[in-house]
Amino acid sequence: MRLKPVEEVDVTRAIVEAAAERLRDIAEVDVVVVGAGPSGLTAARYLASKGFKTVVLERRLTFGGGIGGGGMQLPAVVVQEPADALLREVGCRLTPYHFRRHLYLVDPAEMMAKLATAAIDAGARIILGMTVEDLVFRTFNGKPRVKGVVVQWSSIVLSGLHVDPMALKADAVVDCTGHEAEVLTLAARKMPSLGIEVRGESSMWASRGEELVVEKTGMVCPGLYAAGMAVAALYGLPRMGPVFGGMLMSGKKIADVVESTLKKRL
Numbered sequence: 001m002r003l004k005p006v007e008e009v010d011v012t013r014a015i016v017e018a019a020a021e022r023l024r025d026i027a028e029v030d031v032v033v034v035g036a037g038p039s040g041l042t043a044a045r046y047l048a049s050k051g052f053k054t055v056v057l058e059r060r061l062t063f064g065g066g067i068g069g070g071g072m073q074l075p076a077v078v079v080q081e082p083a084d085a086l087l088r089e090v091g092c093r094l095t096p097y098h099f100r101r102h103l104y105l106v107d108p109a110e111m112m113a114k115l116a117t118a119a120i121d122a123g124a125r126i127i128l129g130m131t132v133e134d135l136v137f138r139t140f141n142g143k144p145r146v147k148g149v150v151v152q153w154s155s156i157v158l159s160g161l162h163v164d165p166m167a168l169k170a171d172a173v174v175d176c177t178g179h180e181a182e183v184l185t186l187a188a189r190k191m192p193s194l195g196i197e198v199r200g201e202s203s204m205w206a207s208r209g210e211e212l213v214v215e216k217t218g219m220v221c222p223g224l225y226a227a228g229m230a231v232a233a234l235y236g237l238p239r240m241g242p243v244f245g246g247m248l249m250s251g252k253k254i255a256d257v258v259e260s261t262l263k264k265r266l
């Protein structure tokens with residue numbers, strides 16, 4: 001079967017029209033999730049399935065964050081019970097580790113693809129190559145509240161050219177940017193009145209780090225939330241190495257926290 005002919009200009013028009021429509025659509029959303037790693041993709045899936053208009057903004061041209069690197073770039077990732085259930089929900093095939101039956105192995109490429117597919121199928125939109133470089137805020141009774149994000153194409157950021165960014169409006173912004181906690185760090189620097197201090201993660205203690213990341217996942221200030229490794233960076237929690245149960249559970253928890261706080265405001 002022969003491919004049908006393609007006019008270059010039709011391709012151009014089709015892309016520009018579709019992209020304009022998509023960007024117009026995400027200009028105002030319920031939730032912006034920053035970062036498409038394990039915590040961000042999981043948060044987005046649950047938020048979208050709860051009915052929130054959700055967009056994930058990812059700096060790179062791929063999703064998955066730290067999943068793809070596995071542990072020391074070996075193609076296997078470990079999750080522990082009960083987080084295995086979250087991977088089963090999205091159709092990942094898990095193999096129990098014979099020596100410790102509560103640990104499971106999963107293929108990193110499968111995990112990245114299926115977490116992203118599930119988030120998209122739940123209704124979340126993922127925009128690749130977009131960097132969040134600032135926040136939008138307002139004050140209410142003298143106290144700041146985060147109202148959105150300021151975005152720029154990552155290619156522009158990397159070029160070093162001065163090109164003004166644009167803003168997206170959101171009721172909730174979730175920092176899922178991993179080790180650097182980028183959104184929290186810029187909030188701490190630019191809005192000192194928020195009283196945010198990003199302490200930086202501490203050295204490895206896998207079990208404790210996993211437990212505490214989930215426990216401390218939550219709202220940081222009105223409109224701004226944290227999940228995943230960003231939580232460890234914020235509170236100085238131990239790192240855990242290439243075990244991902246805490247990231248998944250943190251993503252699930254933040255969706256519940258956002259739901260309860262946004263509902264309360266209605």
Ligand code: 48H
Nearest residue numbers: 035037038039059065066131132177178228229239240241
């Ligand atoms: C847009 C951005 C920006 C920005 C960053 O690193 P991630 O995988 O984050 P988590 O928290 O979901 O998972 C952490 C896990 O992968 C990990 O590293 C673990 C468990 N480490 C333990 C240890 O001991 O080392 O994903 C974050 C994503 C990445 O894809 C970034 O590109 C993206 O966020 N990102 N996107 N705007 N300003 N900053």
